[in-house]
Amino acid sequence: MKKQSVMDMDVRSSALGNGVLKKPVTNRLYQTSTMAALLDAVYDGETTLDELLQHGNFGLGTFNALDGEMIVTDGVVRQFRAEVTIDSPKTKETFEELVDSLLGNPNLFGAIRFTGEFQRVDTRTVFCQCKPYPHMLEVVKKQPTCTMENVMGTMIGFRTPVYMQGVNVAGYHLHFLSEDSKRGGHVTEYRLVRGQLEVASISDLEIQLPRTEQFAKADLNPESLSEAIRIAEGG
Ligand SMILES: [Zn+2]
Known part of the structure; x- marks a missing residue:
């Protein structure tokens, strides 16, 4: 040969x-x-x-x-990628501090995946809406919420730079999926026990904007933008 x-x-x-x-x-x-x-x-x-x-x-x-x-x-x-073992309980605040320190540059996007044990996770989801569509802030008033305790699962999401508020959700936006894939949603509060954390910083961004009439007529720069995002996303 x-x-x-x-x-x-x-x-x-x-x-x-x-x-x-x-x-x-x-x-x-x-x-x-x-x-x-x-x-x-x-x-x-x-x-x-x-x-x-x-x-x-x-x-x-x-x-x-x-x-x-x-x-x-x-x-x-x-x-x-760098993987970090978390072996002491973390609140939302201390977890975000850890991810911030691992990601470094606050002006880049960050991707986050934590897999492990949660003492508690609060999530919400949204109902499918019928036309004419109500405002997002009306939708989230009726959102079903769920609290899970002592659950294994994965929390994934992004950290978006502050200057991108409105284009995306500035700060942390995380979703949870239970290990059995039966429960999950948009995370509003949590406390971790232990697990594996992976992070990656992102410097490439591609956005496709809708060419629809609704998008053309939408008010995308309202005075209360940040407050509306905070209420809608529970941040
Ligand atoms: Zn979400």
């Missing part, structure tokens, strides 16, 4: 990108940016995963905003 060098192996599909893949040049080292730049906090690059895989199928690296360790084997990119 013909012995192959690592760089002779065929590039297969990327787990995170689906660009047009070319066979890379063999026995050639490709590098983007430098270690010295990384040491000086240059954590964002310009190379996409698809572009990276045009140059090889084996390698090491990191991601924009230093978001985990990159391992590339057989043309498949894998991302290993």
